[in-house]
Amino acid sequence: MLTENVGARILNIITESLYDKPIVVFREYVQNSADSFSKIDGEASKEDLSIQIWQKANHLYFLDNGRGIEQNRFESAMIKIASSHKNKEINMGYKGIGRLSGISYCNKLIFINICSYSKCIFQKYVIDGDKYNEVKNDEKYYEMGFSELMNEIGSYDSEIKGSEIDEIQNLLSPRQKMFEKQDTGFLVILEDIKPILKQTIEGSKFFNELGWLLPVKFKDELFQSAACQLFIDLSEAVEGGIVPAKAYDIHFNNIQIERPIGSGALRDYECKSNFGKYAVSFHSFSRDKIAVQRGNDFVGIKIYIDNMLLCDETEIVPMLQRYGLISHTANELVQTVKGLGVMIYITDKVNISSNARRTFIEIADDDSLEFLRLLAEFIETIYSARYALSRFSSAKKLLEEEKDKLEVDRDKLEELRKNANDALRALARAEIVIDSLEYEDDFDFGKLNEIEQKQAVKRKISKEINSKTREYLSQTTTFDYDNAYEDFKIWLLSN
């Protein structure tokens, strides 16, 4: 693209419409760092590469020890827009606009190209946010081309010298370990970050949000769990050479960020499956009910590209509805999928790509639509399982409370149990054989311990009392508040 032919307002359009949530700056700069890792061809191995993010005073820093930008390309790379040389299949970003995402959230955006850490060769490009705001209020802004704007608000230093080198070294020296095997890198500084970004960083769930958003590792404990093979599979290359959950060593304020799924967040089953040729996934669900578990953050559906969060159920379900792929209401389905945890990794980046905002997949052709169809089918299967389990569970509870009916309704209960099992199999997305089990009378009051007996009795009494209270109130039109309980008792005892 010829940058000189692009109007200055493109910057405003990009920053305001594509990066409207502060947390996306983390995604964009981490994505650029991860892409620069792919160009490494020296002695550094995967384990030596890392991304350090930290906040100090009112500034936010993103540092990686990737390939950086070739020294002679740095300036042109900085002043151009949407002219990335990245490859869609290999790299995360490829649109060439992500580096500008920080501009809305700070007063000064500084890029330091670490050409050689050991030789202290650094290049710098600065975008002055104050200046940008000034230009935006000037009439000439509307006539300006993008290059002209960058000349006005950006300044380039082909090789930093003197005290500025000390300043950069001061920033890098606490992290000098990153440069033991790797001499290049890149540093992005957001100076004087805006309150809205600061507020995001200071939020109580921020660290967790980063854990869901960024391409980070699974916790070690998952590799020790019963479902360890699943996590090993996801961390290894599938056919086509793509690692679904390709992870990087990323730290924020010196703490390693991990995917926030602990072994306690796993439910009874973890199942791995495919969404056609487009994605691999795993989902974790309970055998007795599909319901939100208090305190478990691993809920709902999350879709990843390059192990970077693309969207969750709040975006997916309404989209499926708009495309006419689901039969139930969006609210119902969003609530339903929160009853289990699902991670979907897009592996076919040729046919399935994200939209410009990176908040959903781009619906461009039959492949993307087919992928949505598979998603819709899966979500409806979760819905079916939720209700099949719920009906079986309610019927079972009812029979526990009314044991006299047990004989009569045993067939029906068995049918519901069969339905629930079938629905679970469908949800597991696996053809498995279950032995036909004899129905057991699983509620033997005599075998319960004292506390369980008390709980069972309490449930029974509460249910009866609630029902009687409703009946009593429906027959009463005048009340004596002080003696209300006595009056109710008379009615209750007389009936």
Added chain:
Amino acid sequence: MERILLVEPNYKNKYPPVGLMKLSTYYKDKGDFVEFHKGLLPKSEVVKFDKVFITTLFTFDFDMCVQTIRYYIAIVGSNNVYVGGIAATIMPENFLNAIPEINIIGGQLTSSNLLGYDDNVNIDSLMLDYDILWDISYDYAAADSYFIYTTRGCPRKCKFCAVKTLEPTFYNCNNITCQVNAVDANFGIKKQLLVMDNNILYSRQFSKTVATLEALGFGINNNKIKKNNYMKYYLISLEKRMGAEKKYGNLLSRIKKEFYSLKFIRINKNDAIILHNVIAKIDKQDDSEIITYIFENRDFIVEFFGRYNYHTIVRYIDFNQGLDARLFTDKKAENMARLAVKPCRIAFDSLKMRQAYFNAMSMAIKHGIRSFSNYLLYNHDEKPEDLWLRLSLNIQFCKDNQVSLFSFPMKFASIEHKDRSYVGTHWNKKYLRAVNIILNVTSGVVAKEEDFFIRAFGKSKEEFVVILTMPDDFIRHRDFFDEKGFSQVWKEYYERLSKREKVQLISIVENIVDEPDVLDMKYTTNIDNILMFYAISKKKVEDNELYYSNLLKDLRNNIYSSEQLEKRVNNNIFHTKTAIPLNDTKIADRNIEVPMT
């Protein structure tokens, strides 16, 4: 002085408890203290009474009646509780089984001796005490009516009718004029006159009765009168209650409501000053202050409301039970036409009555009656198709004779049943539900318009049965589902069913409401496919319009084989059927199974 508590269980009903109103008159005439209550009263109040009279009405409210009776017996003892009314008269054994110590006074209370007094007053013939209706907050829809009997009982002993038990002897009553005049004097004029007779046309005094009713202001040309000034009677009652230390809260609420309803745009400034003062005091919620102010200005207030309610109202007679078509003669029809009858109700309970019914209708029309609202019994011994035929005959008759006729299908509920669940031999719960849904659109009546009738009930009796079989929501929102094309596609799938499958379909869908799980069971492919439509609702279609329009397109084009359709149905519409597992899947090394514990 005895303290008498009159109780009606807290069921919903349109007519006030006529029996209790007569009992009230009896006791008040003796100088006793009487209070009426609907439902359960706190013990602290009940213990102040010596005797409790409890009425009963519909047999399907049996459980509530029994519980109410037991409650009062628990407080004042069985010797002091008397139970009467229709349900207790029809099924005394059931009440006795439920409450062995119960004291039932069945049938009509023709002598006070039945209550242990020796004054032998025919309580059944006493005036109704409308004042007790102001003891409670409940408003009876038909309270602004005279309730009169010109005859009691019915010589016919139809098997579906309870009159033979309630009023076994047919006889004439002679106190209509006295009753109406007494009501006028004590409570003001009433808007409607409900003739509660069970079969008035049997009366040999019918001509005389017609003349009496005409004289009372219900003739075809003398049925206009000035609206009642309720405030006058409210204040009389309020004064009496305060004197007798009776509760007046619900009466005062009615008085307040009258003031709040005033339209000040119609009121002159001088009047408005006092009225605004009353409202200001009502707003302050100090009842004694309100009452004092109202009584200080009582003459003005009564006179003002007299002026304010200057309207003339038109009054009508309603022969509430429906007239017996078989007893119509030209003379009786001529007499009937002298009265302000609107509507004229003639029963058309079965096709066997067809000739008598239309003869009666023709005679009524001949003498100028133009407005009809006729009862059509269903869920009894005729088929659904016969109901359609009767309705259709009515529509045709209206068209031919240019009269107004509302057909009023009445569902038969066996008087031997203690709930409303009775299903007639040729009916089922699905059909009954469907008729109810159709009738809900028009508040229970079927108007004379042919196009509406054909749309709602079908153009043939066969089509009527098909409509009754449609999914409930398709019937409820006919235009919606027709416009979208679902009804037509449903019909195509319905027509694919064999006779046997159609019967099976009904046996499944009649239980959908009570047992939604029936949709989850597996049946034949044809049945499974059509059951899909029974899970579709208007809301679902509105929420996922595109999905359902795609589904409909596929169904309409028949592109789904039964297996494919089943898959789609299982996954997307029903809740629990098995979805087809995908290939290339893997599962962690545990079995998938629902826990039993």
